[in-house]
Amino acid sequence: THLKPSVTPDPRWPTEILRENRRRGARKRPRGKRAGVRNRLRARAHRAPLPSILLANVQSLDNKLDDLRARIKFQRDIRDCNLLCFTESWLNPAVPNHAIQPAEFFSVHRMDRTADSGKSRGSGVCVMVNNSWCNNANVVTLACSCSPNLELLALKLRPFYLPREFTSVIINTVYIPPQANMDTALWELHEALTQFQAQHRDAALIVVGDFNSANLKRAVPNLYQHVTFPTRGNRTLDHCYTPYKDSYKALAHPPFGKSDHAAIFLLPKYKQRLKREAPVQREVTRWTDQSVAVLQNALDDADWDMFRRSTDDVSEFTEAVVGFIGKLVDDTIPRITIKKFSNQKPWVDRTICEALNSRIAAYNEGITCGNIDEYKSVSYGVRRAVREAKRRYGKKLETQFQQSGSRSLWQGLRMIMDYRSPPSGLMSADESLANELNTFFARFEATSSSANASSTNANGAPQPPSPSALELLRVVKTKELIVDCSKKQERHYQPVRISGTTVERVDSFRYLGVHISQDLSWSRHTSSLAKKARQRLYHLRHLRDFRLPSKVLRNFYTCTIESILTGNITVWFGNSTKQDRQALQRVVRSAERITHTELPDLQTTYYKRCQTKARKIVKDPTHPNNRLFSLL
Template identity: 35%
Template sequence: MLANVQQSLRNKVDELQANVKFLEEYKNACLLAITETWLKDHDLQSDLRIDGFGEPVRLDRDPTVTGKSLGGGLALYVNRSWCGNVIVRESLCAPDIELLSVSLRPFYLPREFAQLFVTLVYIHPKANVDNAVRAITRTVLQLQALSPDAPNFIMGDFNNCKPGKHLGNFHQYVTCATRLNTCLDLCYGSIKGASLGASDHNTVYLVPSYKSVLKRHKPERRLVPVWTEESIGRLQDCYACTDWDLFKNSCKTVDEITETVSDYVKFCEELCDMGTYKELQKQVRKEIKLAKQQYKDRVENLFSTGSARPAWEGVKSLLVTQPHKSNISLNVMSDHDLANELNIYSDRFNVHDFSNELSAFMSAAPVPDSTVTVHVDQERVQRVFQRVKERKSPGPDGIGGRVLRNCAEQLAGIFSFIFSWSLQTHSVPRLWKDSIIVPVPKNKCTKTLNDFRPVALTSLVMKSFERIVKDELMNTVQANLDPLQFAYRAGRGVDDAIITLINMIVAHLEEAKSFVRLLFIDFTSAFNYETKHIHQHDKDETMARLSLLHTSSCAYALLPRR
């Protein structure tokens, strides 16, 4: 409720109390926003209380600032059943504007919002409009910096001020005259859409029409298999009774045995799930049959008691079918074209052939004294499979984390054989190279291909294989790593880097006439910038310059000796 009470709120408290008691619109209102309260410092909060609402958040006019002893003043009542957390963010009393901003955290708020802001404004008819607009804009920017996604509402008596064009994406909700033929009491908000109920010069009734994301989107149904102890036991027995030597002897290549074993693992999983699915389907059919019988008995009971109308309605609900509504989504680009465009865009930097650079690097690299051999035994594969999370989504091979974790003992033998074969032949199965790429939007409004982040869903078996190889590589190169490297190393983090840096600084500053210079550089995709119309001999130099120029942050500090 937005009201301009005029000539003191003290005379209107009893009327507001009666409206809250007998009118549902006032009783269920979340906020009572009141302008021109004409209150003074000696007016007690206890005299202004309204049942069901907390004590008003006030901003009384300061005569020493405005030069006026009467008029003005703002007050905001918050319904206790709607919100109990109110924080004053801005309180401004100036010659041209009176402004009061609060942040609210209601008991129920859509999940996409952390809080909401409400700003109450009073601008007298002879105020400087430009100064008032600058004050409102400055407050809005401060609130948006505090919480960019929070809904922001600005309401009050604006008189001759129209700040709409300075508020950017804000929408004005009041569209009818609030005093004679003019609209003086306005309400701006960052949420588009509001319905106006009743209004006059004193009161504006606004009904919100925003719907949360959960209510706007239709519910999506997914079939999730329920694994019981019985189904897990059947699956383990199925793998334990399998003659894996048959796969080893019949397959001639790594790709062939990988695809065959993966298909067999999925087949056994579906076979064990099918028994549980049939039992549940049988139980559902039994319950449906029982419900139909009960409904039939109820309809017959209505006919026998003489209630013909509800009985015929029940019969019509059984006979009449609703027309099927097809959901048609119109896209500017088809799914096939969008996938091709995303593939071309994501692969736009892989146009250079690095075979010459790779050959030069391999020839310059020192030859190791002994060849590192990765031993893949059954117990090691079993331990890695048991560490896989059950809720991990399967990759292109269709083997999920629940199968690998619960059947690690039965599957470790055949997969350890495949891992060893892959290392001996220096080849990775093609099935494990494929990934399911999901383009995830970076923000709410996706306009270009750069607004999508490609997220890859790879095989869990391949991830386990990579973990085994990675452990062997880390054991081999651990002694050659830089001791000052803290990123991408287990047991090290930002705290270790800070402590090491502080220790080095303090140890250096203990020397006489010493100082420390620190340079922090954070590159933003330094090697992903496109270079067009550049000659081949200038390409390396240009990429180096771009790497130094395109930085997101660069700090330089000089620490004197203490």
């Protein structure tokens, strides 16, 4: 409470005394918060959805410690940074961890060079974890390898705060030397990342480090690279990969000491699924024991002979009885409004909620009486309830897969993929639209006089189409693709024009699901297949988490992934490069780890498809290539 002034103001007093001072904290209008990724990170430094990361190639960490300690002490962003990832630490086992610890609230995890690397100096990676973000007891080393082609340190962390869609954070610090075999290094890194994703499907996967000339998207196309500016000279050698688009914003910081690599500060931009999608409210009936008993009494007291006497028609009788039962259900069974959040797991049911409530009650009772034994036993009951709920949900999915009805199968797929159909608006159609469609499709029955064949010059160059054929084409949807197989290899071609408009020239074209390039290479086609197949591996991992049998997993792989990899395989697989084949085979290897079964490799499938195609050609005498085959 504020005391009222006992002195009446005099207008002759100075303005400084007469002015009305507002209470502390009182403002004329409410103020908002400053926007921006950096300001949001500073507001919740250790509770961000993804960790903030400082990445740098230090080239000897020992003589950069003073610079690092100064930045941690005087720069707030570096002091609150969750992870410090350094490559080329140049450390050896003789250097203890406390000697390179920049502050007492950072824990050190490192991988020094070994004899397997074939190096006498250099190399090594180091990761420092902020204890305010994640306790050192919750850090587990998943992989620690050092080879001539790849240096990898993988840590699994369970911080104090994580969004519900993530179970942990897997940080992979990578260094690929410039003299390494890039294909071998990417293959080793792909094998490690695939194993991590198979074992920890819901973990947030982050890959950072110095890749030099290697590009991880060649081996794992479904990752996004977040460093977009040069880090050494005019080249981007330090990368950051995650499976989530726009999850980080990279900022350039000065290099450490005399290092020629710029330091990179990665600010998390990822928004939780709970904030991206609004919750959905719907009404459901609550079938309790009391409401079921009331409904049973109402059904017993009903006069069913009244419906039989009212009509002799079976349809009317059925409609009346069903409507009466529905009215009883609406009157006796209570309806409640529930709110379903986007990050809610589909297998969470009432049993888990009851187990959680019992655990809270046991904990409060244990704190009061000082006996925690009951709380421990109830905690184990929560784990059992979660396992049982997952098992029941897996049985439900398995039943829907085994049923022959397409409706139940589609419902199972919707549950797996978390598919939500977009809102569809009704289109008003009138008679003119039907007439237009009829005219469009009926034009194929019209007969046109055949044009006289014009002579062509056999000079090896592509010939322009006839003017009569050009008049039937639409310029907007027409593309020009030049495949020059002549020895002359002419590079300057006159553009094709239709009614004075130049036709767009492209270097590749998609026809019947196959990307055809002008140089007749299949790299573009295989990369699109690998990307599409890897997107479907997510759903395969989702099925594996619910402990479905291997037979169901293999059927899902055959229908959704193998059908993509082997589509028109007899056309393109024989002329594809070794690198493209390895990229596709990595997808098969990833599926083998998920299904725990042996799957046919693409080379064997290609041989079988070619043999089947050859048998069909031999048995068909009307086939144009029948004369090219002869039985042995």
